Amino acid sequence: MILATPRRSAFTLVELLVVIAIIGVLVALLLPAVQQAREAARRMQCSNNIKQMGLALHNYHDTYLVLPYNASPQSNDGPRQRGPSWLTRILPFVEQNAAYDQLVFTGDFTMQDGPSPNAAVLQQLNVPGFNCPSSPLPKKISQPTNANGDVTLQATNYVGITGSYWKGGTTDTVSASPQDSVYGDAVYNGMILPVGSKSDTISLTHAQDGTSNTMMVSEQSDYFYNASGDQIERRSSGHRGSTWAQGGGTANWTSNVTTVRYAIATEGGTGNGANYHVNVALVSAHPGGVMMGLADGSVSFLAETVNFAVLTGLADRQDGNVLGEY
Template structure:
């Protein structure tokens, strides 16, 4: 073969610039088409894991009830002025979620789980303690918060700052608006019950005693299966709050009900008659994934109406009183259906697909 033929073959064996650009363009189009599908598959997997987390919590509630004949509750102080903040409902179910070793190390006498007023005798046990299954995989928020140890806690050897877990699942203790009623109707008052005796304005929102979970103090007591007269499959026990709350101006805040002092383990003072703030529970007042309304009772981890939100497109995950898990869309009828779903004995019947 002559040298000129070899040169022609050599020149024709590679890609031209135009061909290379066409290939790159095709690859770019394919990536653009495939990426949403890949992201959708990843989100589907994360949502399934979140659903499994909440299923395990539902089983834990039932196992707790089997052992103690009541559902768990935030433990509040028995009297006003008691500096000790009690343990949250999440602490109560630690043995039921395979965390007995952590639970057995805790002390419940003369201790403040928030480290705000009294001494937190559990600071060392809870410092950096991480319980699997209490955070949604779609959550992009920090799963720990810094706690400033007060003087009595530092006297026990605590550093100035220690860490506690922040979780993405919140107990439901009732509803804000009476389902099935409108402004001007008898019984429409926010938080009203049929006899009106179980409403308490705490300064941080309306405290209801109408959910599967609740407060245990001098007035309120743990819920039993028998008191869920609307049916356990119709009543929400736990909701998801695993995303930032978006403000109208685009700002975002972490308003998860466990994002306050003490994280997941603190119940707050929650005493009666002046109830005070509490944590890790909610009385929903605004729709799922709603934009910040400007009302302070929606914004902070220690306020009662911060509700539910998630990074799952279109809604959030919920554990029902029977232990089943449902994905409820943010387009659900809020005033009647969703309010009724948060109450155990409102006697409002609904029939809606989510």
């Protein structure tokens, strides 16, 4: 007589728990790898964004034989004339001709004091390449205006470099020509400058240290953190007019540019206390450092741990010092 083997109809509870535990371990091992892969893709996209900005700056330079300037003297008689940012000026070179052709280069681009004929166009304008895909910061910022109601404008995560507060290659020797104001100390030994500081004649040939050793663009794509660990949103595109405005003009508050005075991700200090200050530090949502665009059109990653003298040397186009490793 042959006895039939009993058939199992289901997992036991213990077996089910073991399977669930194994799956949980595999997910725990896989999740960081997935996150790292996503960040690597985002970092590559950010690098491409800055690469496209570098190409736009070179194409602008080929067209006008100078680099775009970011500010011009403002008149205090009547409604102030606060002009467009360098990012606005390169719009035709990032495939935004349609928007650029509708702009009127008069009036107040900050929309803070007087009416702007550009309010409707700028509200609709969005350039995906002006935002870092890793950034947790809002991509748009709303603001009241004097004569155009409330507007919502794109806020970029990238910033032009006007120079270094410290003589390039040093960390304690103040530059020979800081422009003192209540908003910090701007220095114009970099590449993206205001009119009135010889920026109307600044070209790539003025990168005396070499275009591969001079920074033009970098990031402000993450929050800063104070001593209590609180998040602080501060970037040079975060004030009135956002991405599209130059700020207050020469020797005044600024937008979309910074003079390097502090190490990467430094919170607070003179000129680094508000988003319209002139020394807002570089900061990035990418782990370990910031992306930067050099004057030769290349893009590099600069570690947060880099010797600060290297950062000041990169920001100063004419210090004559040899850069250390980064």
